[in-house]
Amino acid sequence: MNRVIVFIKQVPDTAELKIDPTTNTMIREGVPSIINPFDMYAIEEGIRIKEKWGDTEVVVVTMGPPQAETALREALSLGCDRAILLSDKKFAASDTYATSYILSCAVKKIGDYDVLITGKQASDGDTAQVGPGIASWLNIPSITYIRKIDEIRAGYAKVERMRNDGFDIIEVTGKFLMTVLKELNEPRIPSFRGKMAAKKAEIPIWSAEYLEADDGKIGFLGSPTRVVRAFSPPPKKGGIKVEGEDEETVNGLYNFLSENKML
Amino acid sequence: MISMPYNLTEEQKELVAIAKQIAEEKIKPLREQYDEEQLFPEEIVKILGNSDLYRVFIPEEYDGLGMGVFEMALVTEELSRIDGGIALAYAGSALGAFPIILFGNEQQKKKYLPPIASGEKIAAFALTEPEAGSDAANVKTKAEKKDGYYLLNGTKQWITNGGYAGIYSVFANVDFERGIRGMTAFIVDRDTEGFEIGKKENKLGIRASDTRELIFNNCKVPTENIIGREGMGFRVGVATFDQSRPGVAAQALGIAQGAFEEALKYAHERVQFGKNIYSFQGVSFMIADMAIKIEAARALVYNVAKLVDSGAKRTGGYSAMAKTFASDVAMEVTTNAIQVLGGYGYMKDYPVEKMFRDAKVTQIYEGTNQIQREVIAIHLAKELARIPKK
Numbered sequence: 246m247n248r249v250i251v252f253i254k255q256v257p258d259t260a261e262l263k264i265d266p267t268t269n270t271m272i273r274e275g276v277p278s279i280i281n282p283f284d285m286y287a288i289e290e291g292i293r294i295k296e297k298w299g300d301t302e303v304v305v306v307t308m309g310p311p312q313a314e315t316a317l318r319e320a321l322s323l324g325c326d327r328a329i330l331l332s333d334k335k336f337a338a339s340d341t342y343a344t345s346y347i348l349s350c351a352v353k354k355i356g357d358y359d360v361l362i363t364g365k366q367a368s369d370g371d372t373a374q375v376g377p378g379i380a381s382w383l384n385i386p387s388i389t390y391i392r393k394i395d396e397i398r399a400g401y402a403k404v405e406r407m408r409n410d411g412f413d414i415i416e417v418t419g420k421f422l423m424t425v426l427k428e429l430n431e432p433r434i435p436s437f438r439g440k441m442a443a444k445k446a447e448i449p450i451w452s453a454e455y456l457e458a459d460d461g462k463i464g465f466l467g468s469p470t471r472v473v474r475a476f477s478p479p480p481k482k483g484g485i486k487v488e489g490e491d492e493e494t495v496n497g498l499y500n501f502l503s504e505n506k507m508l
Numbered sequence: 509m510i511s512m513p514y515n516l517t518e519e520q521k522e523l524v525a526i527a528k529q530i531a532e533e534k535i536k537p538l539r540e541q542y543d544e545e546q547l548f549p550e551e552i553v554k555i556l557g558n559s560d561l562y563r564v565f566i567p568e569e570y571d572g573l574g575m576g577v578f579e580m581a582l583v584t585e586e587l588s589r590i591d592g593g594i595a596l597a598y599a600g601s602a603l604g605a606f607p608i609i610l611f612g613n614e615q616q617k618k619k620y621l622p623p624i625a626s627g628e629k630i631a632a633f634a635l636t637e638p639e640a641g642s643d644a645a646n647v648k649t650k651a652e653k654k655d656g657y658y659l660l661n662g663t664k665q666w667i668t669n670g671g672y673a674g675i676y677s678v679f680a681n682v683d684f685e686r687g688i689r690g691m692t693a694f695i696v697d698r699d700t701e702g703f704e705i706g707k708k709e710n711k712l713g714i715r716a717s718d719t720r721e722l723i724f725n726n727c728k729v730p731t732e733n734i735i736g737r738e739g740m741g742f743r744v745g746v747a748t749f750d751q752s753r754p755g756v757a758a759q760a761l762g763i764a765q766g767a768f769e770e771a772l773k774y775a776h777e778r779v780q781f782g783k784n785i786y787s788f789q790g791v792s793f794m795i796a797d798m799a800i801k802i803e804a805a806r807a808l809v810y811n812v813a814k815l816v817d818s819g820a821k822r823t824g825g826y827s828a829m830a831k832t833f834a835s836d837v838a839m840e841v842t843t844n845a846i847q848v849l850g851g852y853g854y855m856k857d858y859p860v861e862k863m864f865r866d867a868k869v870t871q872i873y874e875g876t877n878q879i880q881r882e883v884i885a886i887h888l889a890k891e892l893a894r895i896p897k898k
Contacts, residue, residue, distance in 0.1 A: 433555075433558065434529050434534070434555055437519075437526060437560035437563070438560050439560075440522050440526070
């Protein structure tokens, strides 16, 4: 049997986030939670790979507080086969370094696998570091920003990675991790039977001890990142607009560029 | 949805949630184009199938969820709230499947119901003909008995899902001398020899629904495809309508709900004379009346659907009441929704003109509201006759 592991994150369903002024971290209480929208494409792709390959198990994993179980049940209702919740007070305040370490420990516990999938980034932290971080801990290749999969089978894939100026076609052999973009697929609607089965599914909770995680690499103490200050970046200025007749605008632009020593 | 809460079960709530998600996320972006170009929503049928919604009205033994008319109505209402035409790709399949569910034998159910449950095939109900509308017994399609099969000849018209169904419940007469007792229902597979799909109708509303002519030209239907028995067709048709009319009522209810919500929202956004038009009683009272009538219609539709599901006898009169009342409410509410939106409501940029066009057919098909009143009147006379005379 083949295995695909999808990592998801439960995030607050709103842009109205409050920051705790003392720790400079987000206050999550009282905000409705959803699956990180980018992770929906990861779930969908995991299920599509299973449908393509047959005899494949899709395992969905998240790290979070006990209520993150809701996100896992939603993933199950869409067609993932089983879910694992990584939850332990010791995981609190983990940064991307510690989080990717914890997730990689879970992969080792799950056992063999063919492909790991995450969304391109989480909508709350926006770091895009956890996916590649997991690959790094596991010492496997990671391919980020996948917009299209040309071919995928156990041990081989040919994919397209989005760039600012086009895309790369990448071939990879062996196990690998991919982070995916919304261009890759259109997430499905859950089925009624899927939803009912997901309600009843048993979701194991794995602790730091069970994962045999190194205490020095998890939680606040295991996290090298320190948030010094959080602030809203100033909005981008509008730039200048050169208006008028053709000659006027050409001269205006020329003068602007030369005055600013850009020519 | 802004409406009175009902005490739905967990399962019913999940069904409604799935139908709502499909309607909002998948149907809403398509509805204007599909209405304009009269496109059949093949990809929506696929989504409805994958989400198990066609399983709702199919018994569990045949790969369904074994739910009832009530659940089918809940789904139809939710889809119709966004698009009453696309919703017919769903409800029309239930209509086509009911004859098999109600009167089919074990073998027929095993063969035909599972693909309808999965959405792999949709069903269609083929009764109406040019001369058999309200006078449904007057079908001219002939079924001639041969050795091991029947030869069907005739033309059906205005058949919902006609061009896209895989399974058809077709009504023909085996012996015109026997009149109504010659009417017989058959299951016809799409690829049956001598069966042709005819022209697609160009309609006022429900334009994303595929309405067709069906042509039977020496169409060879095996004897084993008779639904019930020879001569039982009229009974099959009447019993089907008792089950399906709450579905049409739910479609009308959904259309009305959609139009009401558009009007309510618009009246709060539209500013004239320096304030939103909802602050004018002339407008807000119209909207209050919409809400009253929709709630009354919903109470009737839900109760009748549950009555039918309870297995109660003599439900036809109540099914007719639900269909008539909900469709009249839909016509009134969509008309007034355009009025609330004024000139904008008359434009295709807003969805209420489409809802108005879609609403009209619910007063006409599966029995005009005049025929429904006839059914109700007969029902009442029969009920009176049942009271023992002192």
